[in-house]
Amino acid sequence: MIRSDRRANRRFTRSFGLVVVVLVVLVAGLAAAGAAVNFAQAPRLASAEIDLDRSIVHAGSRLSLTANQPLAEIEAGQVSVTPKTAVSTSVSGAELTVRFTGILRYNTEYTVTVTDVAGSARNAAATLDYRFTTPDPGLYALQRDDRVGEDGAKLPDTVRRTTLRGRGDGEVVFSAPRIQQYVALDSHLAAVTLDDAAAAAIEVVSFAGGETIGETVRLPLPSAGTVENLQASPSRHLIAYTFTSGPAAEGRRHQKTPFIYDLTAESGLPEEVAGADGPAVEAMDLAFVPDTASLVVHDSGHSLFLVDVLGDGALEPLGVHAEMRGFVPGSRALILADPERGSTLDLADGEVTPFELAPSPLDEAAYPGKLILLNEQGRYARLYLQESTGINDLISLIAVTDDDGSNVVFTPASESSRVRDVCASPNGQYLAVETIAGSGRADAYRQVPAFSGMSTTFVDLATGTSTRSVSGFMPDWCTG
Numbered sequence: 001m002i003r004s005d006r007r008a009n010r011r012f013t014r015s016f017g018l019v020v021v022v023l024v025v026l027v028a029g030l031a032a033a034g035a036a037v038n039f040a041q042a043p044r045l046a047s048a049e050i051d052l053d054r055s056i057v058h059a060g061s062r063l064s065l066t067a068n069q070p071l072a073e074i075e076a077g078q079v080s081v082t083p084k085t086a087v088s089t090s091v092s093g094a095e096l097t098v099r100f101t102g103i104l105r106y107n108t109e110y111t112v113t114v115t116d117v118a119g120s121a122r123n124a125a126a127t128l129d130y131r132f133t134t135p136d137p138g139l140y141a142l143q144r145d146d147r148v149g150e151d152g153a154k155l156p157d158t159v160r161r162t163t164l165r166g167r168g169d170g171e172v173v174f175s176a177p178r179i180q181q182y183v184a185l186d187s188h189l190a191a192v193t194l195d196d197a198a199a200a201a202i203e204v205v206s207f208a209g210g211e212t213i214g215e216t217v218r219l220p221l222p223s224a225g226t227v228e229n230l231q232a233s234p235s236r237h238l239i240a241y242t243f244t245s246g247p248a249a250e251g252r253r254h255q256k257t258p259f260i261y262d263l264t265a266e267s268g269l270p271e272e273v274a275g276a277d278g279p280a281v282e283a284m285d286l287a288f289v290p291d292t293a294s295l296v297v298h299d300s301g302h303s304l305f306l307v308d309v310l311g312d313g314a315l316e317p318l319g320v321h322a323e324m325r326g327f328v329p330g331s332r333a334l335i336l337a338d339p340e341r342g343s344t345l346d347l348a349d350g351e352v353t354p355f356e357l358a359p360s361p362l363d364e365a366a367y368p369g370k371l372i373l374l375n376e377q378g379r380y381a382r383l384y385l386q387e388s389t390g391i392n393d394l395i396s397l398i399a400v401t402d403d404d405g406s407n408v409v410f411t412p413a414s415e416s417s418r419v420r421d422v423c424a425s426p427n428g429q430y431l432a433v434e435t436i437a438g439s440g441r442a443d444a445y446r447q448v449p450a451f452s453g454m455s456t457t458f459v460d461l462a463t464g465t466s467t468r469s470v471s472g473f474m475p476d477w478c479t480g
Contacts, residue, residue, distance in 0.1 A: 042126035043067040043117050046094070055104045056134050056427055057235075058291055059330045063098040063112060065130060070094050070120040082111045089114075096128070103330040103427035105462075106164055109133045136163045139458075140184045141472035143169070144443055146452050153177075159189065162470060164430075164458065169471045174205050181448050183232035183239060184476040188263055190239045192227045198446060199246060200227040204239075204263065219261060219270055223249035228256065228447055230479070231295075233288040237263040238309060240273075240286050240295055258283040258297055260309045273297065273307055275315060281305075285324060289332050289347055290426070296334060296347075298324050306347065318345060319352070328376055329428030335373050344376060360406040362386075362399050372424050372431075374461070378402065381409070381431055381461075383422055388415065398422055398433060400461060409464040410457065414438060420454070423478035430467075431459040432475045448474070 047066045055061035074089050074096060081087055086101040098112055111131045118125040139162050145155040157179040162170025174182070174189055180200065182191040190204045202219040221227070224246040231240045242256040257280050258273040273295070275281055285298040293310040296318070304318035323337040333344040336352075343354045355378050362368070366384035373380050379402040388395040396419035398410040410431065412419065416438025423432050433456065440451035454473040457466050 041069075041119075042124040043069055043071060043119050043128070044126065045128050045130065048130045048132075050132060052132065052135055055100065056106055056137060057103065059101065059103050061100050061104065063100070063130070063132075065096040065098065065112075065114070065128060067094045067096065067117070067119075067128070071096060072118045072120050072122060074114060074117065078115050078117070080113050080115075082113075083108065085110070104134050105427065105429050106134055106425075107136050136165045138163055138184075139166075139170070139470065140173070140182070140189070140476040141169070141456055141470050142179060142182060142450075142474040143472035144179070144445075144450050144452065144454075146441065146443060159191065160470070160472065164468055166468075173207070174203075176203070178445070180227070180445060181230050181474060181479065182476075183230050183479045185232050185234040185237060185239070185263070188237070190230065190232065190261075192230055192241075192447075194445070197224075198226075199224040202227060202230075202239075202241065202261075204261075217268075222254055223251070225249060225254065226447060229258075229283065229286045231286050231288055232479070233291070233293060233295075235291055236288075236293045236310070238288065238293060239263070240288065240309075242283050242286065254280070256282045256284065256300070258286060258295075260295070262310070271309075273309070273313070273315075281315075287324060287326060287334070289334075290327055292332075294347070296324065304345075318350075325373075326423075328373055329424050329426060331376065333376055342373075344373070358401050358403050358406075360399060360401040362397075362406060362408075366397070367394070370422060372422065374400070374424060374428055381422065381424070383419055394418075396435075398431065398459075400464075407464060409461065410459050410466065420451075420473070421478065423475075425458075425477050429461060430477075431461060432477050433457045433459060434473045434475075434478075450474075 046068045050063040070093050071091050074091055079089050088099045090097050114128045116125045117128050140159055142159055144157050147155045149155050156175040156177050158172045159174040159182050160170040161173045174191055176193040178194040180192040180194055182189060188204055188206050193201050193203055203216055205216045226244045227241050229242045239261045242258050243254050244256055245253040259270040261270040273281055282300040283297050284300055287296045295307050295309050297305045302320050302322060304321055305315040306318055307315050321336045321338055325335040325337055327334055332347045336343045336345055341354050343352050345352050357378050357380055362384050366386040369383040371380055371382045381398055381400045384397050385394040396412055397408050399406050399408045410433055412435050417435050419433055420436050421434040435455050436451045437453040440453045442451055450473055456470050456473055456475050458468045460467050
């Protein structure tokens with residue numbers, strides 16, 4: 001009996017060992033098969049992220065594409081964007097970053113395609129596709145109203161908000177008996193209003209929750225006087241302006257003194273921009289460097305200064321120039337005008353670069369007016385007045401010129417109308433054209449005068465077509 005038990009135990013041990021060996025072989029085979037499957041698996045897109053609101057305001061926006069496994073390096077030729085857009089790429093682990101060199105177009109569907117995307121182990125390759133649509137930006141315009149209501153009082157002026165794809169003139173976001181000018185910020189609107197004696201006030205209205213119109217705050221001014229050169233840095237919640245004392249003002253008198261107001265400051269008080277040794281600055285013009293807290297001041301002696309209004313407030317000299325004319329769209333290159341030539345000042349490194357403009361055939365056939373530099377390669381839009389045999393002796397037109405030639409992109413719908421002003425959108429995609437109707441009546445505003453019946457048309461520079469028109473003037477693209 002004992003011997004039989006021993007034989008049974010030996011048979012059990014051999015069988016158990018054989019089963020273990022078989023299981024080990026099976027597990028190893030499955031592991032190898034799994035490894036082979038994993039090695040053959042192409043990368044897949046797990047998630048994507050982009051700040052769409054920022055992409056239409058600032059150059060250099062990033063699209064982050066995250067795969068389900070670490071990726072091999074991507075070369076420039078593997079990435080394409082529709083519509084065609086310059087990009088650069090980098091890979092870190094499973095994340096592929098696509099950086100857009102310029103500002104993206106409004107209301108546009110983009111498709112980013114990356115071909116031959118392989119894992120870091122050089123396994124099977126795949127194509128990654130991602131589509132996104134950029135936002136429809138908000139637009140503001142000022143409507144002056146010279147009509148009189150039933151009570152005999154002048155009807156109020158209004159600032160209205162709409163979008164490029166919207167219809168009509170939009171909703172009223174601010175109204176006052178007389179509005180001289182305004183600027184729009186991310187969550188506020190600041191307006192210069194006038195009383196019956198033309199004394200100025202600055203009113204700031206908040207948009208609680210982004211849409212609901214909230215509290216209105218009136219900023220303290222040194223005395224009765226005039227406010228000019230209202231500017232804004234929307235993302236930094238800053239406004240700037242110059243103040244001049246009225247004739248009856250007592251105490252210290254101001255002459256185009258620049259002030260800064262920080263909407264986030266606890267004091268709630270504007271601060272004067274002063275020189276290094278204390279004397280007041282007389283500013284003829286102001287401009288915020290896009291997306292910064294730095295302000296460019298052009299004084300009455302034609303000297304330019306840069307001041308970090310949230311820093312030490314020191315004035316950094318930028319040279320002497322006859323005029324400054326805003327920034328090249330999508331950049332921090334300040335456009336300068338001097339009697340002998342125009343140039344750009346790169347505020348990143350201080351380099352001044354003269355720009356050469358391609359000649360336009362219209363220069364010989366029309367009277368050239370305001371010029372807008374559209375990029376640093378010399379592409380520009382210009383307002384012209386051309387002789388006419390119709391209702392007016394002169395008609396307005398706007399042409400865009402580069403090395404490939406010159407094309408007329410806008411003429412008023414009515415020959416009796418004329419263009420008063422034009423500016424470019426922050427991303428350089430559109431022109432905003434202010435037009436005065438032939439029946440327009442001049443108003444009595446001393447600062448920023450306008451006409452009744454004005455309208456603003458938005459021209460897509462890529463197609464040369466007028467895509468939208470609203471009543472009013474001073475679109476927020478042109479207010480600083």
